[in-house]
Amino acid sequence: MMILRAVVEDYIRSHEPVGSASLAKNHKLGVSSATIRNDMSLLEEEGYLIQPHTSAGRIPTEKGYRYFVDGLAALIPLSNAQRRGIRTFLSGSVSLQDTLQRSARLLASITGQVALVASPALSKSKVKRIEIVQVSSSTLLVVVITDAGGVAQHIIQASNIDADDLLHLTNMVNDDCIGLSLLDASKRVYSLANRQDLASALQVISQLSNALEDMHDGEHSHDLYMAGASQLAHRQNIGDFASLFDALEEQAVIMRLMTSLSEEANDCASGVSVAIGSETHTPGLLNASVVTSAYGYNSDSDSAFIGSIGPTHMDYAATMTAVKAVAKYLNAFISENS
Numbered sequence: 001m002m003i004l005r006a007v008v009e010d011y012i013r014s015h016e017p018v019g020s021a022s023l024a025k026n027h028k029l030g031v032s033s034a035t036i037r038n039d040m041s042l043l044e045e046e047g048y049l050i051q052p053h054t055s056a057g058r059i060p061t062e063k064g065y066r067y068f069v070d071g072l073a074a075l076i077p078l079s080n081a082q083r084r085g086i087r088t089f090l091s092g093s094v095s096l097q098d099t100l101q102r103s104a105r106l107l108a109s110i111t112g113q114v115a116l117v118a119s120p121a122l123s124k125s126k127v128k129r130i131e132i133v134q135v136s137s138s139t140l141l142v143v144v145i146t147d148a149g150g151v152a153q154h155i156i157q158a159s160n161i162d163a164d165d166l167l168h169l170t171n172m173v174n175d176d177c178i179g180l181s182l183l184d185a186s187k188r189v190y191s192l193a194n195r196q197d198l199a200s201a202l203q204v205i206s207q208l209s210n211a212l213e214d215m216h217d218g219e220h221s222h223d224l225y226m227a228g229a230s231q232l233a234h235r236q237n238i239g240d241f242a243s244l245f246d247a248l249e250e251q252a253v254i255m256r257l258m259t260s261l262s263e264e265a266n267d268c269a270s271g272v273s274v275a276i277g278s279e280t281h282t283p284g285l286l287n288a289s290v291v292t293s294a295y296g297y298n299s300d301s302d303s304a305f306i307g308s309i310g311p312t313h314m315d316y317a318a319t320m321t322a323v324k325a326v327a328k329y330l331n332a333f334i335s336e337n338s
Contacts, residue, residue, distance in 0.1 A: 001067070002029060003039045004048050008060045008068040012313050017057030062277040065289070065312055069274050075321045086329055096149035099333055100225045103306065103326050108228025110322045113310030114248065116258060119223040120148045120296045120304040120334070123216050127177045127185050132170045132208070134163070140204065142211050144182070148296060148334045152215050156207035162200065169201045173208070186212035224251055232310065244309070247284025257282055262294035262305035271327070272320045277312055287312060291319045293327040296334050306330065 107115035125146035292307035
């Protein structure tokens with residue numbers, strides 16, 4: 001298994017089949033080239049390695065990569081300079097959406113692979129503030145700010161509402177709804193229709209309640225931010241990854257896969273989940289690996305995720321470390337804005 005790990009490490013670094021002579025030269029394995037050759041043959045028989053060409057070296061199989069990834073006892077922490085670089089790059093964000101887009105670009109630049117970041121679903125967010133702004137005589141703009149820093153907007157129609165009554169309603173809504181889910185906030189707003197001091201705002205109350213419910217029901221799916229596809233194409237043979245780029249077009253499929261993996265990541269000691277090739281159960285990713293971590297909302301089933309998709313010969317240790325580091329930053333961002 002020491003030989004297997006050495007083969008994986010060398011293949012990740014060189015992208016060339018690895019032979020026994022180079023292993024003997026580059027690794028202190030304490031055995032002869034003949035022993036290494038015999039062990040490589042045994043590893044091939046057991047399905048950990050494959051020989052792509054006659055008389056060539058060997059490369060890892062999915063089973064070989066899986067053993068290697070499972071054997072990563074601990075992720076190498078980022079250096080102080082790398083952590084400072086992450087903070088500096090992301091500190092200029094002006095909103096949650098901007099932070100997520102920056103996070104995707106940052107992760108892509110670190111790994112040289114495709115980075116994907118899903119925003120927290122509004123269905124799991126809590127209300128931090130609700131603003132109701134009159135934009136015309138018959139149109140109101142509802143702006144909901146969540147505890148994760150997200151912002152949702154909805155237009156409602158209401159005529160002849162007094163500015164003071166609107167301000168009073170806004171204050172009452174915030175007094176009653178801060179800290180509630182959108183669905184619970186919708187119910188709480190609906191109950192305000194029974195208040196005598198809000199009788200002139202019944203039309204707004206009804207539409208506001210419906211708007212909050214619509215925001216909840218319409219946001220079970222996350223917004224998805226993606227970066228790095230072009231640089232991966234330039235680093236690799238584009239023909240080898242045509243199916244990967246096709247798969248990325250199917251965002252619903254990618255969302256389901258990475259959401260499932262992020263849930264698994266909660267049970268991993270590293271906090272990061274890795275799916276290799278056929279483990280993704282996605283035809284377009286048979287030659288790719290996916291590294292994913294969850295962030296936000298106590299890692300429940302609707303947590304958001306951050307992840308990286310690249311070739312099966314990716315640098316797993318570096319990718320896993322980068323994904324975990326950026327996820328940690330996003331958790332801190334959400335905590336600070338809660």
